[in-house]
Amino acid sequence: MSKALSLFVAASMTMATCGMALAADAKSIKIATQSPLSGDQSVVGVDIKRGAELALEQLGKPLADMGFKVELAPFDDQANPDTGVANAKRIVSDPAILAVVGHYNSGVQIPSSEVYHTSGLANVSPANTNPKVTTRGYLEVNRIVGRDDVQGVVGADFALGLGAKSVFVIHDKTAYGQGIAEFFKKRAEEKGLKVLGFEGTEEKANFDALLSPILAGSPDLVYFGGMYSQAAVLFKQARERGYAGTFLSDDGFDSSDATKIAGQTLIDGGGTYYSTVSGPAAVYPGTAKFIADFKAKFNSDPQPFAAQGYDSMAIVLKAIENAAKAGGNATPTREAVAKAIRELKDFPGITGTFTFNNIGDPIVAKYFVIKVNSADPAKWSENSIVETLDIAPPQQ
Numbered sequence: 497m498s499k500a501l502s503l504f505v506a507a508s509m510t511m512a513t514c515g516m517a518l519a520a521d522a523k524s525i526k527i528a529t530q531s532p533l534s535g536d537q538s539v540v541g542v543d544i545k546r547g548a549e550l551a552l553e554q555l556g557k558p559l560a561d562m563g564f565k566v567e568l569a570p571f572d573d574q575a576n577p578d579t580g581v582a583n584a585k586r587i588v589s590d591p592a593i594l595a596v597v598g599h600y601n602s603g604v605q606i607p608s609s610e611v612y613h614t615s616g617l618a619n620v621s622p623a624n625t626n627p628k629v630t631t632r633g634y635l636e637v638n639r640i641v642g643r644d645d646v647q648g649v650v651g652a653d654f655a656l657g658l659g660a661k662s663v664f665v666i667h668d669k670t671a672y673g674q675g676i677a678e679f680f681k682k683r684a685e686e687k688g689l690k691v692l693g694f695e696g697t698e699e700k701a702n703f704d705a706l707l708s709p710i711l712a713g714s715p716d717l718v719y720f721g722g723m724y725s726q727a728a729v730l731f732k733q734a735r736e737r738g739y740a741g742t743f744l745s746d747d748g749f750d751s752s753d754a755t756k757i758a759g760q761t762l763i764d765g766g767g768t769y770y771s772t773v774s775g776p777a778a779v780y781p782g783t784a785k786f787i788a789d790f791k792a793k794f795n796s797d798p799q800p801f802a803a804q805g806y807d808s809m810a811i812v813l814k815a816i817e818n819a820a821k822a823g824g825n826a827t828p829t830r831e832a833v834a835k836a837i838r839e840l841k842d843f844p845g846i847t848g849t850f851t852f853n854n855i856g857d858p859i860v861a862k863y864f865v866i867k868v869n870s871a872d873p874a875k876w877s878e879n880s881i882v883e884t885l886d887i888a889p890p891q892q
Contacts (some may be wrong), residue, residue, distance in 0.1 A: 522810040523827060525559070526569045527812055528587045529805070530580060530598030530608065535573035536725040539753050540799050541600050544622055547798065547805025548597045552792060555810050557656030562825050567811070569593060573604050575723075580604035584611035591843050594833045595620065595812040597805060599650050600642075601723075602626035603671035609637050618834040620811050621889065622804035625747065625773055626675045628889075630856045636834045638852050640845070641773040644672070646887050648679025648744060649865045651719065651771040654883060655689060655744055660716040662690040666706060666730065668722030669696040676746050677721030681689040703730045715765070716741050716813050723748040728757035730814055731768065734760035742766030747773050750866070752876035760871045768868040769882070775864040776877045779884075782846040796878055807845035811837060856888040 573580035595618040599605040605624040622640035627826030640714035665675035692713040718728040749770040762768040815836035865883035
């Protein structure tokens, strides 16, 4: 063989090899998750990621059969907006990532999704409830849960149903906590419930400054808008200082770690309730297998929003499949995936059947009010559901 011919053959083989590598790369897809994987909210954030991981493991076969390799790319947003945005910039810079499942905190999701939006990257949220998540009208952003402008109303109406005449409202100054507290307060005042105070705090350890006006006013009910890691400490200290009324919070309170923090003080006095857009996984008819599989894989019961993490991933996988088929089994663009998510109709998840409206809200969402029954964290999933509602989102 001549030297020239040898060089030609070698070059041809190199080009062919490179072409094969490019083709293989073109069939590689990543789906990111963003949730708190460290810190005091990680007990929920880790299980959102685990739910998504289990869905990918169980539901990824159709894409595998089409020749795609789909990988999970988990990111720890630390329940911190700055971290979430920094992660979002890393996520959109990776062309293999076609969608994001996340976040847990609305205050993290809202700025992070501005980054997704400018890059055309789809985001399906398993947990974010602030109205602004969807009212911006971004094609890329959808959620599978309800909204705080409904959840706050549900909480206030429940407080009235308990017979409360007065309430002290506290929030954590986040987009989520302050937002839902404001919706609660507005509804409470409309219905004649006397609001003795409305205060925001970033305190996490010593609530003496807040407890003084609460104890002086002796409200029938104390409402906290925010996360369990703050609320449980506040409730515990209030009870220890002699408050005997009722505590009410929101879906941010829905974690077994609340009882690790506050224990029996959540049961004493008028007890503790919380509204939520999630509820225990067992409340949904389609989750029995999910719960068993989750426990087998991770050796623990799923925390709230784990099942929603599963469904969010399932929606993303189906949308990628649909977009790929529409494109002749080629790797779909981010725009095609975002459009395919919004176009899904009556998608059968384990926590419900999902169709998104024109701004990315589910056309009907579930809301629950739940009572804390036990100081034992292992029995958190056995808390009593005292109210269940199916409500459409407010019209835009």
